[in-house]
Amino acid sequence: MFKKLKSLDYKWIMYDVGNSAFILLTASVIPIYFNSLATSQGLSQDQYLSWWSYAMSFATICVAIFGPIIGTLSDFPGNKKKIFLLTALGGAGALFFLWLPSTWYSFLFVFVLIKVLYSISLVVYDSMLIDVCDEERMDDISSRGYAWGYLGSCVPFIISLAFILLQPKIGISMGTVMTIVFMINAIWWICFSLPLARHYKQKYSTKRTGAAVQQTFKRLGNTLKELVHQKKVMYFMIAFFFYIDGVYTIIDLATAYGTSLGLDQTGLLLALLLTQIVAFPSAIYFGILAKKKSTGSLIKVGIIAYFCIALFGLFLQYTWQFWVLAVSVGLFQGGIQALSRSYFAQIIPKNQSGEYFGLYDIAGKGASFLGTMIVGLVTQITGQQNIAVGTLAFLFLIGLFVFSKADKIENPVYN
Template identity: 35%
Template sequence: MDDKKAIRAWTMYDWANSSFATTIMAAVMPIYYAGVAASGLADGRATSYWGFTQTAAAIIVAVLSPLLGAIADRSGGKKRFLGVFTLLGAAACIGMAFIGEGDWLAASALVIVGMMGFGMGGTFYDALLNDVASPAMRERVSAKGFAMGYLGGGVLLAVNLALIIGYKAFGFKDSAGASQVSFAMVGVWWALFSLPLFKHVREAKGTPAMSAAESVREGLARLGQTFRSIRRYPELFKFMVAYWFFFDGINTIIVMATSYGTDIGLEQEALIGALLLTQFVGFPATWLFGRLADRIGGKKMLYGALSVYVIIVLLGYFMTNEYHFFALALLVGLVQGGAQSTSRAIYSRLIPPGRTAEFNGFLSFTSRFFSFGGPLVFGVVGVLTGSSRAALLAIALFFLVGIALLALVKLEKGWREATE
């Protein structure tokens, strides 16, 4: 454990799959879907169908994560499952290169498959943290992974945006053709930079191979055990509940930021520029966050990151121009990766040995199940008040509740419960 080559290989997967998050989920595909794939639909349908696409993918990942996680722990198959979903996601991205005008159904199907590869792959990738890093090193290693993700996702997004904006200089007849190539580049990037993990990371051995039917039965049985045994790990459960709240707050900021910026009149170029700023600030900030968490404690750093999010929401209420938006993007870049990586590291130390994929799958399932809360509150408050500013302000509640619940978690007691 703590093999430097294995750690570097593990962090490269974050570099690899973050290209999907930036190009497909955040910047290019949403615009391509509305403007090209769904160009023949009636007004408003494109946005609705994109929302249905995201919902369908989230439900599938939430349902499959804990079951396949339990199977992977039983068989020692975390890398095998990660490989399957990596290939699935990369192939879906390459397939997106063939989406043309009016192909909204094919676009939705491929995005769902890609998000399955991204979401399910992330579950097994997170579970492998316990195989490459000792408990004392996990804050630092987890932060390195997120930092590499910010850099890798940002680099390829910058390349893709250059292709799309300067399509004539690169020999494309329009920006749509450049966008199609950018989708294929994500698939190749994802598959290529995942290879070091599969070569250098070793996972703990499981039990002898079982048939598919036996694996499913065993997975369902272990999933049932997870639900029943959670009460034996009260500190882990308290951390999970706190995580549901602040993860929902962070997720709402991510998914609603562009919509909020558009609503207050910001231009698309400013929104994409802010996203790039977040990516490149996130790289050194997350790395530094992990070093500080290793030195003064992950829980203290997590308190600080969530407090900054409260400030971000409060400042966002008063935001009026693109300079304010860039300032808030800078603040998000300083703490977003650190909050996520530190949460991953803390949770990894609260999990009982030999059940890492299972409990990571369970966290993925529950956090995704509860993640509707933030966007729902945002929407309801926006409708009741007629103001997206008031809706944003309401999201501060999720961070405040998360901080309060985090204060109840006794980490040392939780680590003892996990090992006992």
């Protein structure tokens, strides 16, 4: 059932463990801290949720612009390791000093910077999967990456949560506690980035024939033109944009949404911890199922499940309902993320993996633009967060329809 992993497999998986600490922090502690900072400086609860949503959307726009360019640049020989180090360590370094901003808008500025660097590091990291393992093992390795990322991120999160909950008893200010929290998670991110950066070797690359920047834009332009003829890749990316948009919107805004409803903050944080714990075996199980069932059919199961989760969000009022939501998200979150990553890796040209994963990231982890904008705008217009979250169900319906079309097309063969 489980195949023995190679040394580089472990080191690749370790970065999922490292960067997931920031994601869990973004889904839990950071929006609560921002809520406290913003409301203390005059923002209402609706304004807080809207500005948080807009910040997420702005980060997405930045990634959409720079992700494909940097991803294409990383395909040149020897570039992936350099760019990975720069963005991963840059994001972790900025997180280390996130306690410095004293106003809500300066805090959002630094947070957006971290999110952009984090997302671009993932463009390169995801494309490294091509070099790390062959196609037969991609579903397994990708699933284990997400699984161990969920479990590993619980370690700095539990330490952070202990400091937050014990703060009144240990007699230090909340500002000092948040300084410690940001530093712990930043150091965790750095430590789990270095093994991959040290041992990774780029196997597939695109030969450099002239000025790097000029060739980068030319290649990117040619690829965008070719996508029209690469039907499976094009349809998958359109579908992925819609369904993963909804997935990441729910992840990014879960705690902000619950907090704006006035739900107990301790309960919210513990529920999100439960999500990580549930996601660990679930992600691994999806990797096992991929050996018996088609990857496409399992992705469809995940999309349908998230459609039901979005509908459930319409009725969210109490903490126990948030716990149900947390468990439901944990059951399907890892599977749909991991299998989407490996599915895409199997249908693109290997020597252009950075370039294609740059485009993938527009519709992927950074692409919560549409979802967060919908939540922000609908919340401002109606004043009802439940309705805003419920509208995400339409994203999953569109994603399911287009993905079903993509999955029927044969995998492309490249020279």
